[in-house]
Structures are given as C-alpha cells and as structure tokens.
Amino acid sequence: MGISVSRLSKAYGTVLAVNEISFEIGDGEFVSLLGPSGCGKTTTLRCIAGLEDATGGEIRIGERLVSAPAQNLLVPAHERQIGMVFQSYAVWPHMTVRDNVGFPLSVRGMGAAQARTEVEDALRVVGLAELAGRHPSQLSGGQQQRVALARAIVGSPRVLLFDEPLSNLDAKLREGMRGEIRRLQRRLGIAAVYVTHDREEALSMSDRVIVMDHGRIVQIGTPQDLYRRPASRFVADFVGKVTFVALHRDDAAGPWLCPDGTPIALASTAQGGTRALAAIRPEDIRVQPGEPAGDAAADGANRFAGTIAEAHYTGPVTEYLIEAAGGVIRTHAQIDLEPGARVTLSIPPDRIVLLPPD
Amino acid sequence: MQGAAVPMPAPAAARAGKGLSERVLNALYILTFATVLLLVLVPLSALIYGSFRTSAPGSPGEWTLQNYANLASGGVVTTVWTTLWIGLVSAAICIVIGTALALVIHRTDFRHKSLMTALIGLAFYFPSFIVAMAWIILGAPGGIINAIVGDLLGLDFLRTDIYSALGIVYVTVLHQVPFVYLTVRGPIIGMDATYEEAALAAGARPATVIRRVTLPLLAYSIASSFILVFILTIEQFAIPALIGIPGQVNMLATQLYLLCRFSPVDYGLAAAIGLALSAITGAAIWAQRRVTRAGRLTTITGKAGRVKPIPLGRWKWAANLFCFGFIFLALLLPMLILLYTSVLRWFTANPFNGMYTLRNYAFIWESGSTLRSFWNTLLVSGVGAVFGVLLGLMCAYFTLRVRPKGHRWLDFVTVLPFGVPGIVLGLGLLWAYAFLPLPLYGTIAVIIIAFVTRFLPYATETVGGQMVQVDRSLEEAAWVSGANRLRAALRIMLPIISPSIQSAYFLLFMAFFREISSAILLYSANTQVISISIWAFFEQANWGLASALSVVATLIIFGSLVVIGRLAPAGRRF
Ligand SMILES: Nc1ncnc2c1ncn2[C@@H]1O[C@H](COP(=O)(O)OP(=O)(O)OP(=O)(O)O)[C@@H](O)[C@H]1O
Numbered sequence: 022m023g024i025s026v027s028r029l030s031k032a033y034g035t036v037l038a039v040n041e042i043s044f045e046i047g048d049g050e051f052v053s054l055l056g057p058s059g060c061g062k063t064t065t066l067r068c069i070a071g072l073e074d075a076t077g078g079e080i081r082i083g084e085r086l087v088s089a090p091a092q093n094l095l096v097p098a099h100e101r102q103i104g105m106v107f108q109s110y111a112v113w114p115h116m117t118v119r120d121n122v123g124f125p126l127s128v129r130g131m132g133a134a135q136a137r138t139e140v141e142d143a144l145r146v147v148g149l150a151e152l153a154g155r156h157p158s159q160l161s162g163g164q165q166q167r168v169a170l171a172r173a174i175v176g177s178p179r180v181l182l183f184d185e186p187l188s189n190l191d192a193k194l195r196e197g198m199r200g201e202i203r204r205l206q207r208r209l210g211i212a213a214v215y216v217t218h219d220r221e222e223a224l225s226m227s228d229r230v231i232v233m234d235h236g237r238i239v240q241i242g243t244p245q246d247l248y249r250r251p252a253s254r255f256v257a258d259f260v261g262k263v264t265f266v267a268l269h270r271d272d273a274a275g276p277w278l279c280p281d282g283t284p285i286a287l288a289s290t291a292q293g294g295t296r297a298l299a300a301i302r303p304e305d306i307r308v309q310p311g312e313p314a315g316d317a318a319a320d321g322a323n324r325f326a327g328t329i330a331e332a333h334y335t336g337p338v339t340e341y342l343i344e345a346a347g348g349v350i351r352t353h354a355q356i357d358l359e360p361g362a363r364v365t366l367s368i369p370p371d372r373i374v375l376l377p378p379d
Numbered sequence: 380m381q382g383a384a385v386p387m388p389a390p391a392a393a394r395a396g397k398g399l400s401e402r403v404l405n406a407l408y409i410l411t412f413a414t415v416l417l418l419v420l421v422p423l424s425a426l427i428y429g430s431f432r433t434s435a436p437g438s439p440g441e442w443t444l445q446n447y448a449n450l451a452s453g454g455v456v457t458t459v460w461t462t463l464w465i466g467l468v469s470a471a472i473c474i475v476i477g478t479a480l481a482l483v484i485h486r487t488d489f490r491h492k493s494l495m496t497a498l499i500g501l502a503f504y505f506p507s508f509i510v511a512m513a514w515i516i517l518g519a520p521g522g523i524i525n526a527i528v529g530d531l532l533g534l535d536f537l538r539t540d541i542y543s544a545l546g547i548v549y550v551t552v553l554h555q556v557p558f559v560y561l562t563v564r565g566p567i568i569g570m571d572a573t574y575e576e577a578a579l580a581a582g583a584r585p586a587t588v589i590r591r592v593t594l595p596l597l598a599y600s601i602a603s604s605f606i607l608v609f610i611l612t613i614e615q616f617a618i619p620a621l622i623g624i625p626g627q628v629n630m631l632a633t634q635l636y637l638l639c640r641f642s643p644v645d646y647g648l649a650a651a652i653g654l655a656l657s658a659i660t661g662a663a664i665w666a667q668r669r670v671t672r673a674g675r676l677t678t679i680t681g682k683a684g685r686v687k688p689i690p691l692g693r694w695k696w697a698a699n700l701f702c703f704g705f706i707f708l709a710l711l712l713p714m715l716i717l718l719y720t721s722v723l724r725w726f727t728a729n730p731f732n733g734m735y736t737l738r739n740y741a742f743i744w745e746s747g748s749t750l751r752s753f754w755n756t757l758l759v760s761g762v763g764a765v766f767g768v769l770l771g772l773m774c775a776y777f778t779l780r781v782r783p784k785g786h787r788w789l790d791f792v793t794v795l796p797f798g799v800p801g802i803v804l805g806l807g808l809l810w811a812y813a814f815l816p817l818p819l820y821g822t823i824a825v826i827i828i829a830f831v832t833r834f835l836p837y838a839t840e841t842v843g844g845q846m847v848q849v850d851r852s853l854e855e856a857a858w859v860s861g862a863n864r865l866r867a868a869l870r871i872m873l874p875i876i877s878p879s880i881q882s883a884y885f886l887l888f889m890a891f892f893r894e895i896s897s898a899i900l901l902y903s904a905n906t907q908v909i910s911i912s913i914w915a916f917f918e919q920a921n922w923g924l925a926s927a928l929s930v931v932a933t934l935i936i937f938g939s940l941v942v943i944g945r946l947a948p949a950g951r952r953f
C-alpha cells in the first residue's frame with residue numbers, strides 16, 4: 022500500500038502547474054507537501070484524489086494504477102477509495118452531522134445498522150458523539166473540521182488526503198488538531214498526504230516533507246534533514262529563519278572567507294569552487310556582550326565581532342540583527358542588549374551549512 | 380471648513396437651517412413619493428372601488444357586494460382551479476427542464492456551452508405571444524402538424540389540438556424554461572465546488588452527487604424559481620388568451636378580459652376577479668421571499684467552482700438532443716414558421732402549394748397605422764423606460780441610502796406592483812381614468828403610466844441590488860472631502876452604479892416592447908404599440924401580417940440584444 026507518483030504533470034493550457042514530479046509514500050507514512058503559494062501543492066493532491074485529471078505521468082494507490090493519461094487511464098475520484106479533508110471543510114449544510122459522516126458508507130451501499138455503528142465510532146473518535154443530530158450551521162469552525170475528519174476516515178479509505186485543513190482555524194485550536202490528525206492517521210496506519218504552506222505544521226507533523234517550488238520538487242527529506250541539511254538556499258529559507266553569508270576563497274583548496282575577509286571554519290568541505298553560501302540558523306549563534314576576548318575559543322567555534330543594528334523583543338527571545346563579518350546576521354538571544362552595543366558571535370563550524378552560490 | 384458643509388445623518392437632516400442640497404433632495408423625495416403613490420395606489424383603489432359597484436366605469440351605479448358573491452359562482456371557481464393547476468403543472472415541468480438544462484450546461488463536459496447560453500438568452504427575450512402564435516399555426520386543428528400527420532400520413536390518432544389547457548401548459552413551458560435556467564444558473568455556478576468534490580472523494584458517483592448534494596443544496600433556489608414561474612404563469616395573459624379563449628379554457632386573467640370585452644360585460648366582477656388574482660400572486664410572492672431569505676444561509680461562495688465537469692461519454696447525443704431540441708421547439712421552429720407564414724399569400728400547410736409574396740412586409744411599410752404603432756412603441760419603450768429607470772433610481776436611493784421619514788412606506792408601495800398582474804393593473808387604470816379629471820384616457824401617456832407602474836419594482840430592484848453593495852464609506856469619504864449630499868450622490872454614487880442603471884434601462888425597454896397584458900384594456904386605435912398590433916392582426920385571423928410584424932419585432936429585439944451585448948462590457952468597469 023501507499024502512494025507512488027512518478028513523473029506526474031498537470032498543465033492548464035500552457036501553464037505547467039505540476040512538472041514531472043515523482044515520489045513514494047509508504048504505508049502508514051505521513052508526508053507533507055510544503056511550498057509557497059501557487060507552487061502546485063493543491064494540484065498534486067487533487068491529481069492523487071482524482072478531482073483533477075493529470076496530463077502526464079502515473080499515480081498508484083496501493084498496487085492499483087489510478088492515473089496514467091498516456092494509457093488513457095484515469096480512475097474517477099469516487100472509485101479511488103480515499104478520505105479527503107478540505108480547507109473549507111465542505112461539510113454539507115443540508116445534512117446533519119450524522120448524515121455527513123455516514124455519506125461515504127451509504128453511497129457504498131453499507132447497511133443502515135452497520136453504518137450507524139461505524140458513524141458512532143468515527144464521531145466518538147473525533148469527540149463529536151453528542152453533536153450527531155446537529156446541522157453544520159450549529160457548529161463552530163473547529164467542530165465542522167472534526168466532522169470533515171470523521172467523514173474522511175469512516176469509509177476505510179486507503180489513503181488520507183488533506184488540503185490545508187487547519188488554515189481556517191485559530192492558532193490555539195490548530196495546534197491541538199495537529200496532534201489529533203496525527204493520532205488518527207497512526208491508528209488507521211494508512212498513507213497520508215498533507216498539503217500546507219505552514220512550515221511549522223509540516224515539520225511538526227510529518228515523517229517526511231516534500232518541498233515544492235514552481236511545480237517541481239526541490240527536496241524530500243525528514244523534517245530534521247530539511248531544517249539542518251537544506252539542499253538549496255530556497256529550502257533553507259523556506260523551512261526556517263536563516264542568515265546567508267556569501268563566502269569566497271582564492272583557490273579551490275584555500276580557506277573560506279567572509280565578505281569582509283574574516284576566515285570562517287566549516288565542518289563540511291563538500292562545496293567546490295571559489296564561491297559559496299553559508300546558511301546559519303539564528304538559534305545556532307551564541308551572542309555575548311563585549312569584544313571577542315583573548316585567543317580562539319577552546320570549542321573551535323567561529324568568533325566574530327559585531328554591532329547590534331536592530332533588536333526586536335518577541336517574548337521568549339529577542340531577535341537581533343547584528344552587523345558582523347561584512348553583512349547582517351540574524352540571531353536570537355535571551356539577554357537584553359541595546360542597538361549599537363558591541364557583541365561577540367560564536368558559531369560552531371558543524372552548524373554552518375555550505376550551499377551552492379546563487 | 381464650516382461644520383455645515385458636512386451633512387448630518389438622515390434623522391437630523393429634517394432640522395431647520397439645512398443647505399440647498401438638502402432642500403433639493405427633500406423636494407425630490409416628496410416628488411418621488413407622490414409619483415409612486417399616484418401610480419400605484421390610484422389604480423389599486425379604483426379597482427377596489429370598482430369591485431363594489433354594479434356598473435361599468437364612468438356610468439352611474441350602486442354599491443354592492445354581489446361581485447364578491449359571484450366569485451363563488453361555478454364559472455369563477457372552475458376558472459380558479461384551472462388557473463391554479465395550469466400554474467402548478469407548468470411550473471413543475473419548467474423547473475425540471477430548466478434545472479436539467481442548467482446542470483447539463485454547467486456541470487458536464489457539454490461542448491456547446493456558450494452557444495447554448497446565448498440561444499437560451501434569445502429564447503428568454505422571445506415574446507410569449509409570438510411563441511403562442513407560431514404554435515397555433517403549427518398545432519391548431521387546421522394547422523401544419525395536423526396537415527402532416529393527418530392529411531398526409533393518415534395517422535389520425537396523432538391529430539392535435541393546441542386550443543386546450545395542455546396547449547397552454549405546453550407553450551408556457553417553452554416560454555418560461557429560459558427564466559428557470561437563468562435563475563438557477565447563478566446558484567449552480569456560484570456553488571462552492573468543494574461540496575461536490577467532497578462527495579466524489581467520499582465515493583459517490585457523479586449521478587449520486589447531483590442527486591444527494593447538488594440538488595439539495597439548490598433546493599431553496601429551485602423552490603424560489605418554482606414560485607416565480609407559478610406567479611408568471613397565473614398572471615400571464617397572452618398565451619391563455621390566444622390559446623385558451625378559442626378552446627374555451629379560461630384562466631383568471633382571460634376571464635377578466637372577457638368580462639370587460641364581451642357581453643355580458645361585468646366590470647364589477649372583473650374587478651373582484653382581479654383582486655382575487657392579486658391576492659393569490661401576493662401570497663405567492665410572500666412565500667417566495669420567505670424561501671429566499673431562509674435559503675440565504677450557505678453554499679454560495681465567491682470563488683468560482685473548479686469542480687471537474689462530469690463526462691457525458693456515451694450520453695453525449697442525449698444531452699445534445701435535449702438542449703438543442705428545446706431550443707428548436709422554443710425558438711427556431713417558431714421563428715421558421717413565422718417567416719414562412721409571413722411570405723405566404725394565403726396560408727397553406729404545404730410549402731409546395733404556397734404562393735409566395737412580400738406584400739405583408741410592404742403593407743407594414745405602407746400602412747399608416749402600422750407605422751404609427753412602431754413609432755408608439757419607440758416612444759413607449761425608448762422614452763417610457765427612461766421614466767421608469769429614473770423613478771426606480773430615486774426609489775432605490777431614498778429607501779436604501781437617505782432613508783428619510785416614511786421611507787419604509789415608499790419601499791412597501793414600490794414593490795406592490797409585483798403582486799398585481801398586468802391585466803389587473805390595466806383594469807384598475809380603466810376604472811381610475813373614468814373618474815379622474817385628467818384627459819389621459821386613450822392617450823399614449825396612459826400606456827406609459829401602466830408600463831412604468833407595472834415594471835417599477837424591476838427597475839428599483841435592479842438599481843438597488845447594486846446600490847446596497849456600494850460601501851457607505853465611499854459616499855462618506857466624499858462628504859468629509861466637502862461634497863454635500865447631492866453632489867456626493869451625483870459624483871460618487873451615480874457613476875458607480877451606472878452599470879445597473881444601464882441594465883435596468885435595457886430590462887425595461889425589452890419588457891415594454893413585449894408587454895401586452897397591461898395595455899390590452901387601455902389601447903385605442905391611435906395608441907397601439909407593436910405587440911398590440913400583432914395581437915390584433917392575429918385575432919382578425921390575418922396570420923400573414925401578424926407573422927410579418929412578429930418577424931420585424933423579433934429582429935428589433937435580437938438586434939438590441941446584440942447592441943447591448945456590445946455596449947455592456949464598457950459599463951462593467953467596477
Ligand atoms: N484551473 C486552473 N487553471 C489555470 N491555472 C491553474 C488552475 N488551477 C491552478 N492553476 C495554477 O497552477 C498553479 C498551482 O496551483 P495550486 O493551486 O496547486 O497551488 P498551491 O501550491 O496549492 O498554492 P496555495 O498555497 O496558494 O494554495 C498556480 O500557478 C495556479 O495559478
């Protein structure tokens with residue numbers, strides 16, 4: 022079981038919304054599609070669901086080939102046995118909660134008595150057992166989303182598909198629902214594809230994340246991979262706050278230099294050539310007041326002298342923009358410093374990711 | 380800047396010391412209110428007065444309750460039942476066909492979407508009396524169908540007679556289906572696509588999705604459309620008059636007409652019948668408003684549907700047959716028949732026996748009375764519609780924006796004509812102008828008055844519909860910039876709502892052009908309009924001339940549609 026997508030394309034006229042993407046999702050795996058607006062996430066998901074006809078490539082759900090336009094094969098959505106949750110909930114206003122959740126069972130011809138127990142079960146799982154008789158207009162947004170969730174899991178689907186299901190909920194509710202969706206999916210043990218443009222959601226929920234841009238996949242990996250070992254400037258930037266420092270060196274074997282000529286020590290030497298980009302996460306930088314003291318630190322961290330340009334207090338930490346090494350470096354710290362203060366930055370070499378130059 | 384330059388909100392505006400602009404607005408308000416009161420209440424009260432009188436308008440008579448007692452007589456009760464069942468059956472069939480058309484066109488991969496939409500638009504503006512005439516030529520006992528199936532093929536059991544209740548239903552359906560299509564199309568297109576997609580994802584087949592999700596979500600729109608078609612059917616005059624009177628099938632509107640035109644004449648009973656008919660339509664309108672309000676809850680979102688069209692597959696031929704078959708019966712065939720009849724010297728069902736001539740068209744050109752009816756129509760539709768739109772604009776502005784004292788009454792009186800069938804309004808005016816010391820009877824002005832009154836709610840609704848969408852702050856921004864109320868209305872509101880003013884004018888122009896029912900009791904030889912002329916020629920069994928005039932009228936209508944289609948995009952800037 023699982024989902025297998027190979028060389029999937031979708032064109033709207035001359036616009037290529039999805040451009041030959043391939044990926045595999047294992048049974049029980051939870052995978053997010055992450056990317057900026059218009060990158061083709063929804064289109065990919067809808068092609069898997071069968072709500073949109075792919076124009077190229079193949080899609081398999083489990084062992085079954087469901088989309089292969091080259092062979093003129095496009096299984097319609099209602100035969101793909103999926104569970105799907107929409108951004109707008111799409112809870113039918115003319116049916117009660119019970120009827121909404123029971124719909125996938127009744128259209129598949131399940132007997133009323135059995136359907137009823139399954140509906141009760143599904144509603145209990147999402148915590149709506151008491152509201153079964155209500156109409157959607159009498160439910161809050163979060164409750165409607167639970168109805169949609171119950172409806173998606175009730176028909177023993179082979180895969181679960183989500184299109185930004187939480188983006189209409191307020192921040193607090195959203196965090197609770199993340200855990201709930203994950204728990205449900207684990208219980209069912211089926212593959213899930215989750216479209217979002219919220220990087221925190223993607224990182225916190227997923228086994229793996231697929232980052233897309235302009236209809237293509239730019240990186241697939243675990244959340245840790247993406248955050249700590251992004252493959253490109255785009256991914257590094259998209260999955261979290263980051264500072265890029267343009268590096269150069271005189272010859273392909275020499276030490277890397279910052280824009281102001283300060284040497285910088287790196288753990289990785291993968292990047293060849295004489296130009297590169299260093300990506301540094303704010304939380305990997307230590308900020309201390311005062312000038313760098315004495316000789317190099319015992320831990321081997323890079324040390325830079327800097328001046329605070331801007332300070333933004335956010336509660337847990339203060340975000341500082343610090344002029345150092347010939348650029349502006351973004352960092353977090355819990356100490357309070359004024360703009361203009363001189364500081365020392367320490368950056369461990371193994372926390373610096375070396376990327377190809379722009 | 381002086382404080383006085385920024386007008387106070389409406390209630391305070393009544394205070395002393397108001398500026399010139401306030402005084403002008405006030406005068407306009409009083410003028411509008413008085414005009415609407417006169418237009419609407421005069422015929423209505425005259426009608427009520429008439430329903431309690433024993434005699435014809437203008438002749439001495441006595442007070443009586445006999446007219447209401449006569450409502451319970453066998454003849455009238457039968458007519459009421461006929462009217463109701465024809466209305467219900469026609470509305471039901473219209474709903475089924477119109478909704479099916481809209482679903483085929485907007486939910487499947489039907490190929491000829493834009494062509495079909497355009498053709499249905501034409502059918503919508505195709506006058507009902509012209510459709511009725513064409514189908515009489517086809518389906519009358521001596522008509523074309525009988526000539527073919529009976530005389531030619533010898534299939535006597537297929538002989539038809541259009542002069543029957545079912546004939547009324549049939550032609551009514553052909554005429555009203557485009558209306559249903561146009562009213563349910565919006566909700567179908569605007570429906571949030573994810574409701575249907577969620578059902579597909581849940582495993583429902585497309586037919587099941589339509590049955591269990593799409594149609595239930597459309598229930599309120601369909602119910603509202605059903606009631607509206609019912610109203611239009613029971614208040615219509617032309618079709619039941621042309622088809623029902625020869626077949627002795629009476630609906631309330633035609634019975635009222637017969638009571639005024641043929642002996643035994645009984646204007647009092649006619650007035651009572653008119654009020655009864657208005658009571659039925661009024662109740663139906665009330666129900667329709669309730670339904671619409673209840674249905675405003677959900678389902679329509681701004682974003683256009685992305686839902687994948689249902690593949691017709693091997694049912695393509697059925698969809699084509701259904702859609703083009705309807706257009707053929709409702710539009711193409713009637714037009715062909717009229718063209719054919721218009722060039723015949725004497726009517727014959729067999730085109731190979733025909734003696735062809737253009738004398739009917741020549742006659743239109745040479746006859747003074749026909750030319751005058753064209754001229755009258757131009758005056759009534761072209762100029763009359765200007766009055767209608769102006770009045771509608773005033774009503775909308777005062778009831779929606781300024782809201783001075785009494786605006787609720789204005790609102791109420793403005794929508795009253797919705798509930799008054801055209802012929803009833805005509806009868807009311809007949810009663811009224813027999814008494815009023817105004818030399819209006821028999822003038823073109825009274826025709827214009829009748830039409831403006833009848834269609835005032837349409838103009839007000841069209842303009843008001845856009846006016847409520849204009850954010851209040853746009854005008855307020857003009858006030859705080861120093862513009863007085865009048866100026867803000869002219870410089871800000873008017874340009875913004877100009878598209879709806881255009882559509883209101885177009886709507887009224889077309890409606891006036893096709894209107895028969897409210898003019899049929901009011902016209903005189905000098906004040907005939909085209910629709911009435913066609914009607915009169917057809918009544919005199921002059922099918923050729925009636926057809927030729929119909930062809931010309933249809934060309935004018937479709938020509939204006941094209942012109943408007945070209946102009947309209949320019950008005951859609953906002
Ligand atoms: N029906 C359509 N016709 C033409 N272009 C379309 C259509 N649907 C989507 N597109 C285009 O395809 C691209 C991908 O759209 P898609 O909806 O998949 O983006 P997305 O990644 O889900 O974005 P968002 O985060 O904003 O939802 C966009 O550039 C969009 O403009």
Ligand SMILES: [Mg+2]
Pocket residue numbers: 062063064
């Ligand atoms: Mg999307």
